[in-house]
Amino acid sequence: MQTAIPSLVPNVVLTGLVNAGKSSLINAMTRESISIVSEQAGTTSDPIKKRFELLGVGAINLIDTAGFGDTTHLSHARYQKSIACIQEAHLVLHIIDAQTWHIFDQKKDLSYVTKKSLLVFSKIDLISPDEEMKLREQYPQALCVSVENEASIEALLKAMANQLHQQTPLLLDGIKLAYPLLVHVIPIDSEAPKGRLILPQMQLLREALDLHLTSVVLQVEELATYLTKHQEIGLIVTDSQAFKEVSAINTKRHPLTSYSILQARQKGDFSYFLQSLEAIAKLPNPAEILMMESCSHNVNHEDIGRIKIPKLLQKLLPHHTLNFHFFMGQSFPQSLETYDLIIHCGSCMLPAITLQQRTKQAQLAKIPMLNYGLFLAHANHIVEEAIAVFSEEYP
Ligand SMILES: Nc1nc2c(ncn2[C@@H]2O[C@H](COP(=O)(O)OP(=O)(O)OP(=O)(O)O)[C@@H](O)[C@H]2O)c(=O)[nH]1
Ligand code: SF4
Ligand SMILES: [Mg+2]
CATH class of the missing domain: 3.40.50.300 (P-loop containing nucleotide triphosphate hydrolases)
Structure with a gap:
């Protein structure tokens, strides 16, 4: 055990x-x-x-x-x-x-x-x-x-x-920007919490201020007009759900990534997460999937974790029987051997050290592990584009 x-x-x-x-x-x-x-x-x-x-x-x-x-x-x-x-x-x-x-x-x-x-x-x-x-x-x-x-x-x-x-590193740690301008694309849809931004969005804004970068915050609808008028853009960061749309608008190919990719890189063992993507196509049939959420109260994530991700994974593996096991809260299962894949939430409320420890535990048990954001990027075929900005680290 x-x-x-x-x-x-x-x-x-x-x-x-x-x-x-x-x-x-x-x-x-x-x-x-x-x-x-x-x-x-x-x-x-x-x-x-x-x-x-x-x-x-x-x-x-x-x-x-x-x-x-x-x-x-x-x-x-x-x-x-x-x-x-x-x-x-x-x-x-x-x-x-x-x-x-x-x-x-x-x-x-x-x-x-x-x-x-x-x-x-x-x-x-x-x-x-x-x-x-x-x-x-x-x-x-x-x-x-x-x-x-x-x-x-x-x-x-x-x-x-x-x-x-x-002890958690910054979202922008180690990223080289050609221009000191960050475009934050934040869709305000039914999933956006009323009257506030979510933690990674606020963290990125704060980091940009600390680094004396200029931030432009807009919704997808305003992006095309903005990009026609401004060329010197350091990085566009979007909500993963809008990545495809934003990528299509970004015809000049300014560096582009998503909040969840930044979070996966900031907190997890990103190399192991990327490596784990390859295991998805090779999952056994039937497969046991551990869905790990660090808070038990967040309705938005419940939707992503309980409905969207299971549906997308089933779409990728239409002939597989996929059994999802939901684990909520602060603790992490002691025994991981019964699972074939772990998909962890973005861990915005967890320190990096805790997610790294969990990833190490998965690695030692030889269980592939990644997070919601990276899985969503994979399912939408955008991983390559979303990690191009870290190409020196993950060539
Ligand atoms: N009044 C009061 N006494 C305390 C408090 N904390 C510890 N003590 C007392 O201080 C003494 C030493 O406490 P320990 O917790 O054994 O100290 P320690 O640092 O573990 O000591 P060693 O194991 O010998 O290194 C005991 O008699 C405790 O009851 C406190 O907050 N208030
Ligand atoms: S810790 Fe996880 S479940 Fe809680 S809000 Fe952050 S991403 Fe969602
Ligand atoms: Mg003592």
Whole structure:
């Protein structure tokens, strides 16, 4: 039976001096008694790993470590193990007892942490409000928590999710544009949410602003007129559903791609996704298809995942019996061997690290995997055109 690969799940490592409150924090985050807590220094001797579902991220490993500053004869061995955990970490939580904040020296005490880390002052209930104010003034970026205060633990979990999300590359990372102008083609049809844009559309607009690119946002109907008047276009990005139409209008062959292709490249293992396209024509008959959606509430995607993609795949393989298995929510099946193909949603709510871990799991189980956007591009015969802009990366 295939099991999840622990080292590929994001590792969040709690480190700090003995008695800093690391084990207590793990217990408070998981609401379980995972680690022994005591006022005796050096209670945790070996690293303890706990799988945890972090809201907005999915599975992570919370890793409790032996504290630094242990004076027993085992201190060196423990130190080595804790350092090894930090080396494997995707995020380090550096826990400091708030009662000692004034003697904490960030430069010296954190010199061993080369990873992305969060500074967390624990046992905040044990210092006076006055001291707490001074601490917050000196370390405005730090989190102040107490196991006695549930809201502070929730804030810590949120900050962890944010940090893991920030490890996601940008949609435009590595793309070379001949001109600093981006055309966003956003159809406002019955599937478009009322009064707002969807996440990848907003993200691309924001990235364009950060990069000082000029953005032109329009619907398909306005595109032809715009293109007759403007020649110097860096990239056109369209909703995949309108790709064919946009491609036909784009007679001057300006670089063109879709939001979902950008997302597949941003978050997944794009080479594996592309490679997996070849497996579609070779699917066994009958074939078991895992449709994976990371949120259980999104009606638009439900339509794409539950109706459009199954119909299109059946059209590509008219003589096949296709059994679709729908898996919704944050978790991912531990065993993938029963499936012949995995089609994952765009993962806009998941950090890249989580989708990459899932892709690795599929790869190890030798199950082809791609995402909705790439499948839709394949079914509409537009993959080649939509990835031409990354031709240096995926020749
Ligand atoms: N008042 C208060 N006490 C806390 C808090 N967190 C931890 N403690 C206490 O601090 C002591 C040390 O806590 P642990 O969680 O065992 O600390 P640790 O960092 O895991 O210690 P080692 O495993 O020895 O490195 C225990 O007596 C806890 O009850 C807190 O938020 N508030
Ligand atoms: S693409 Fe996935 S993560 Fe994003 S809204 Fe749809 S179901 Fe949720
Ligand atoms: Mg401990």
